[in-house]
Structures are given as structure tokens and as C-alpha cells.
Amino acid sequence: xxxxxxxxxxxxxxxxxxxxxxxxxxxxxxxxxxxxxxxxxxxxxxxxxxxxxxxxxxxxxxxxxxxxxxxxxxxxxxxxxxxxxxxxxxxxxxxxxxxxxxxxxxxxxxxxxxxxxxxxxxxxxxxxxxxxxxxxxxxxxxxxxxxxxxxxxxxxxxxxxxxxxxxxxxxxxxxxxxxxxxxxxxxxxxxxxxxxxxxxxxxxxxxxxxxxxxxxxxxxxxxxxxxxxxxxxxxxxxxxxxxxxxxxxxxxxxxxxxxxxxxxxxxxxxxxxxxxxxxxxxxxxxxxxxxxxxxxxxxxxxxxxxxxxxxxx
Amino acid sequence: xxxxxxxxxxxxxxxxxxxxxxxxxxxxxxxxxxxxxxxxxxxxxxxxxxxxxxxxxxxxxxxxxxxxxxxxxxxxxxxxxxxxxxxxxxxxxxxxxxxxxxxxxxxxxxxxxxxxxxxxxxxxxxxxxxxxxxxxxxxxxxxxxxxxxxxxxxxxxxxxxxxxxxxxxxxxxxxxxxxxxxxxxxxxxxxxxxxxxxxxxxxxxxxxxxxxxxxxxxxxxxxxxxxxxxxxxxxxxxxxxxxxxx
Numbered sequence: 001x002x003x004x005x006x007x008x009x010x011x012x013x014x015x016x017x018x019x020x021x022x023x024x025x026x027x028x029x030x031x032x033x034x035x036x037x038x039x040x041x042x043x044x045x046x047x048x049x050x051x052x053x054x055x056x057x058x059x060x061x062x063x064x065x066x067x068x069x070x071x072x073x074x075x076x077x078x079x080x081x082x083x084x085x086x087x088x089x090x091x092x093x094x095x096x097x098x099x100x101x102x103x104x105x106x107x108x109x110x111x112x113x114x115x116x117x118x119x120x121x122x123x124x125x126x127x128x129x130x131x132x133x134x135x136x137x138x139x140x141x142x143x144x145x146x147x148x149x150x151x152x153x154x155x156x157x158x159x160x161x162x163x164x165x166x167x168x169x170x171x172x173x174x175x176x177x178x179x180x181x182x183x184x185x186x187x188x189x190x191x192x193x194x195x196x197x198x199x200x201x202x203x204x205x206x207x208x209x210x211x212x213x214x215x216x217x218x219x220x221x222x223x224x225x226x227x228x229x230x231x232x233x234x235x236x237x238x239x240x241x242x243x244x245x246x247x248x249x250x251x252x253x254x255x256x257x258x259x260x261x262x263x264x265x266x267x268x269x270x271x272x273x274x275x276x277x278x279x280x281x282x283x284x285x286x287x288x289x290x291x292x293x294x295x296x297x298x299x300x301x302x303x304x305x306x307x308x309x310x311x312x313x
Numbered sequence: 314x315x316x317x318x319x320x321x322x323x324x325x326x327x328x329x330x331x332x333x334x335x336x337x338x339x340x341x342x343x344x345x346x347x348x349x350x351x352x353x354x355x356x357x358x359x360x361x362x363x364x365x366x367x368x369x370x371x372x373x374x375x376x377x378x379x380x381x382x383x384x385x386x387x388x389x390x391x392x393x394x395x396x397x398x399x400x401x402x403x404x405x406x407x408x409x410x411x412x413x414x415x416x417x418x419x420x421x422x423x424x425x426x427x428x429x430x431x432x433x434x435x436x437x438x439x440x441x442x443x444x445x446x447x448x449x450x451x452x453x454x455x456x457x458x459x460x461x462x463x464x465x466x467x468x469x470x471x472x473x474x475x476x477x478x479x480x481x482x483x484x485x486x487x488x489x490x491x492x493x494x495x496x497x498x499x500x501x502x503x504x505x506x507x508x509x510x511x512x513x514x515x516x517x518x519x520x521x522x523x524x525x526x527x528x529x530x531x532x533x534x535x536x537x538x539x540x541x542x543x544x545x546x547x548x549x550x551x552x553x554x555x556x557x558x559x
Binding site (some may be wrong): 180183184186187189190191193194195196197198199200201202254 | 363364365384385386389390394395397401402403404405406410411413414415417418472473475476
């Protein structure tokens with residue numbers, strides 16, 4: 001059980017590091033770390049579909065954005081308490097997923113990708129076009145962070161708030177992928193027809209995975225609305241969906257840690273590159289090409305290969 | 314009682330008739346082998362029975378239940394299991410996980426979103442026994458992709474047997490196997506409980522005649538002969554089209 005022990009030690013070290021971060025980082029870097037956690041959760045939610053169920057979605061920003069807009073609309077247009085807006089945003093993302101899933105699940109492979117993309121673009125065009133409600137491409141500034149008796153307006157407090165929710169979601173996700181349900185998803189990823197022949201109602205599993213992925217993306221989206229105190233249609237745009245896909249693929253699909261690492265790296269690079277050039281999407285494209293050429297199983301895949309080669313010697 | 318009744322089933326693929334009016338009855342507990350040259354429609358018939366394709370016309374009845382319009386997973390839960398001619402496994406899962414999936418599918422336990430995998434401990438013994446019977450002892454922790462071809466064929470059968478099916482469809486279980494592996498598969502089929510009905514596509518004549526109670530011969534989407542070994546050997550039409558005489 002030494003490998004399990006090592007894993008436990010690594011996990012404890014990571015958690016300790018994450019908790020200690022505010023003590024060592026400047027506010028700007030801590031803000032960036034908060035953003036990394038939010039996108040790590042977003043990427044992990046997408047991996048539930050891509051890496052575990054074998055469904056590549058190019059529309060995952062829809063659920064992220066719907067939740068963000070729910071927070072903004074409820075707090076700015078109706079004056080609902082920001083804390084109550086959070087579960088409402090989660091619910092809105094899950095419901096959107098529950099409505100879109102039957103349409104998307106009619107197709108597989110690249111057709112699934114195109115349908116999820118089209119559905120997300122529909123949501124984007126609503127946010128973009130319905131100016132009287134959403135301010136169109138001006139977006140909605142002034143989103144208030146929730147107040148649970150203590151203010152989240154300071155960077156450290158908000159970091160811990162995001163870290164707590166991220167940790168909770170990560171635990172639930174670990175539980176899901178390691179449950180018999182998670183194993184069935186991996187079976188579906190490997191062979192739908194075999195799972196059917198074994199008596200599994202494959203559609204039902206895919207549907208639940210889709211809704212769960214949407215719900216977790218929604219949590220990330222709501223956190224991002226609080227983080228920026230702003231929502232705009234770019235939250236729903238295809239670039240956001242594609243970025244999430246690249247985070248998952250860069251880190252390593254089919255694991256939870258991989259997408260989290262991929263997300264952290266992409267957020268860091270975007271910040272770094274954007275300070276020098278406006279052509280971030282171009283750089284992102286180059287990263288994508290390099291990863292698919294040299295690390296088709298992501299950074300985690302590279303690590304596993306390296307360890308196997310070393311132990312083979 | 315009739316285990317399986319195929320009634321006048323048709324299926325076209327873009328103008329090509331893969332099945333043109335096939336009728337077949339398999340009695341409960343019978344071992345039936347389906348013979349026929351390549352392209353005769355044997356695998357298409359299997360796909361129709363297991364629900365992977367829908368017949369254009371006709372009816373399929375499994376233990377007195379009309380299953381013609383049911384999905385494959387619904388048929389599986391009624392006691393039908395199958396293997397695939399082209400190996401169809403879970404390449405990235407372990408052998409143990411594959412078998413546990415097969416056992417879990419049969420148990421119909423539902424989604425079990427948060428049930429820990431350890432809850433399957435009661436299935437571990439069953440999984441081990443199944444792997445033993447199928448000549449796969451000791452392979453449990455291995456990734457399916459790393460198994461040899463012969464082992465993968467045996468795992469195909471193990472997965473199909475996990476649900477203790479009432480009707481088992483075996484699509485060329487010995488294809489591509491060495492003589493020794495073929496003997497093991499034949500032995501395995503021999504040891505299956507006699508109340509399990511088996512319909513099997515087989516190209517190896519010796520295997521076919523050894524395992525079958527009755528044999529059905531297909532040619533060009535039709536059933537052209539049915540009977541026991543002697544009847545099939547004596548059938549001139551079968552000799553002409555299948556046993557080699559041009």
C-alpha cells in the first residue's frame with residue numbers, strides 16, 4: 001500500500017499548500033490562483049463528459065455562462081440576495097443541461113460536438129442580442145459577492161470561499177467517478193454496444209453524466225461571476241468552450257487531476273501572454289497542436305509514460 | 314417451451330437483402346449451431362435478435378415475449394446475452410472491472426451514483442469464479458488491452474456468461490484461436506448448465522458437430538436446411554454451397 005500512502009501524502013501536501021497560499025502570495029497572484037481554482041472546476045466538470053463518458057462537448061460554456069448570468073440577473077435585476085442566487089444559478093445550469101442533453105445525445109462523435117456547439121451558440125446569441133435584459137455585449141457589471149456574515153470582498157476571504165467550494169466539489173466528483181456509476185461511464189466510453197449488450201440503459205447514464213457536468217460547470221460559472229463582479233456574453237462563447245476542452249486535453253482526459261492542472265496552466269499562460277500580446281487565442285491554438293502531437297494523453301499521460309519507462313529499466 | 318422464435322424476418326441494407334424471410338425456432342435448453350458461408354446473413358440475424366439492428370419486417374419472440382421493438386439493453390435484462398464476432402470489450406478497463414460491470418448490469422442495481430466500489434466486494438468472489446471457469450485466472454488486475462487475442466475472446470464469453478443468461482448467442486467464439494484455445498472454449502461451452510439455450514455461429518465443422526443438438530444452415534439471407542448432424546451431412550444443397558463442391 002505504499003503507492004496509496006504516497007498518494008495520501010501528496011494530497012495532504014497539496015491541500016496544505018492551497019491553504020497556505022494567501023500567506024505567501026501577493027493579492028494579484030492570489031486572485032489569479034482563485035481564477036485557476038474556478039477553471040479547474042470547470043475543466044473537471046467537462047472531463048466527466050469527455051474523459052469518463054467519451055462525449056466531446058464544444059458547448060460546455062453554455063452551462064457555465066447560464067449560471068453566471070443567473071447570478072447577475074437575479075442580483076442586479078431583481079435584487080435577490082447574492083447568497084440565494086448561487087444555488088439558483090446551479091439549478092439553472094442543471095436545468096439547461098437537462099433540456100439540452102436529449103437533443104445532444106441523439107448524436108455521437110463529431111455530430112455530438114456540433115450539436116452541443118450549436119446549442120451553446122443559441123444561448124450566447126440570446127445573451128448577446130437581448131440588450132434590454134442583458135446589456136448585450138456590454139455585459140453586466142456590478143455583480144455583488146455573497147455575504148455570509150463576513151465580507152468576501154477581500155481577496156483572501158474570497159480565495160478561501162472558492163477553495164472551500166472547489167474542495168467540496170472535488171470530493172463529490174472523486175466519489176462519483178469511483179462509484180459503480182463512474183465505472184459504468186468508463187465502460188460506456190470504451191464500448192457503448194457492449195454496455196447495452198450487458199443490460200445497461202446507456203442513454204440514461206449519459207443523460208445523468210451530462211446533467212451532472214452541467215451542474216458542476218454552473219458552480220464554476222457562478223463563482224466566476226462573483227470573481228469578476230461582471231458577466232458578459234464571452235462567458236458563453238465558443239472560445240470559452242474550446243478553452244475548457246484544451247484544458248482537459250492538455251492536462252489529461254479521464255483523470256480529475258489532469259484537467260485541474262491543465263486549467264491552472266492555461267489560466268497562468270493566458271495571464272502571462274496577454275500582458276505581452278493580444279493574440280492569446282493564437283498561442284492557445286499552438287499549445288493545442290503541440291499537445292495533440294507530442295502528448296496525446298496530456299501531461300498526466302506523459303508522467304505515467306515516464307514512470308512506466310523508468311520502472312521498466 | 315420455445316426459447317427463441319424468429320418469424321419471417323427481413324432486413325435490407327440499401328437494396329441488398331441481408332435477411333430475406335428467416336424463420337427459426339430454438340427450443341429451451343437446445344444447443345443450435347448456425348452454419349453458412351461468409352455473407353450468408355448469420356451475424357445480421359444475430360444483430361436482429363440482440364437488437365443491434367431492427368428488422369424491416371417480421372417478429373422476434375424470446376421466451377414468449379415479443380422483443381422485436383425492444384432496445385438491446387432491455388433484451389439483455391430479459392435474459393439474452395451475446396458475444397461479438399469482432400472483439401468488443403473495454404480496452405482501457407481492468408479485467409476485474411469489466412467482469413464487475415457485467416455482473417452489475419445483470420443485477421440491475423440502478424445508477425448507484427455514490428455507492429463505493431468496495432460495495433461490490435460481494436461480487437468479487439463471483440468474478441473470480443467466472444474468470445477461473447473461462448481460463449482467465451490471474452488476469453483480474455490486467456488492463457484488457459494488454460490481454461492476448463485468445464484471452465480477449467475468452468473474456469468476451471466471460472462477460473456474456475456473467476448475467477447467467479437464459480439464451481446465449483455466441484458469434485464465432487473460436488475464430489482465430491489456436492487448437493488448444495479452441496479446445497478450452499469447447500470445453501467451457503460443454504460445461505455450461507444444460508438449461509442454458511445456446512445459439513452459436515461457428516465455422517469449424519468439428520466444433521459445430523460436437524456442440525450442436527441441431528444445426529441450421531443459412532445461405533444468401535435464407536435458411537436452407539435444418540436438422541441434426543446426419544441430416545446436414547446428407548443434404549446435397551448444403552454440400553454444394555457450403556462444404557466446398559463448386
